[in-house]
Amino acid sequence: MSQNPLQEQSSGHNRIHERLVDYWNSLRAGRAFPKESEIDPSQIHEIWNSCFLIQNKPDTKEKGYRYAYLGVDLIDAWGDDLSSQEISSRLINPSHENFVKKFDEVIATKAPLVDESEFVNTRRIKIKYRTCMLPLGNAPDSVEFIIGGMKWKAY
Secondary structure, three states, rough: OOOOHOOOOOOOOOOOOHHHHHHHHHHHOOOOOHHHHHHOHHOOOOHHHHEOOOOOOOOOOOOOEEEEEOHHHHHHHHOOOOOEEEEOOOOOOOOOOHHHHHHHHHHHHOOEEEEEEEEEEOOOEEEEEEEEEEEOEOOEEEEEEEEEEEEEEEE
């Protein structure tokens, strides 16, 4: 299920995605999206450990996405510390193919995305999650990073 978090009514800041969307909206100040350099982890310290930052690398010989930051609360969800590793559905885990498609969607639409789904991590544990992904970049037509927040539970 994907939807636009900007259309959701915030009923407080008890959800990671609501807090992250509110922060993102405060930074963009009428622009399509804020810059990655504007992200201040101290401003969202209560959720930062459940956040991730993905770098989009379209113009390099190493095309694809790379974690620039992976919050410590998410390492158990993935089953391994994937920070600074290339995100590849072939090399990491078949479940990451869905995430790559969602990253592609944020890049293509230049718009926020909320997703609820599940995957099996590298330790073969079923993970159900809710995540939001928000574009970041220097120009309105160039998404260079995606900031996200994820709430998850193992089953």
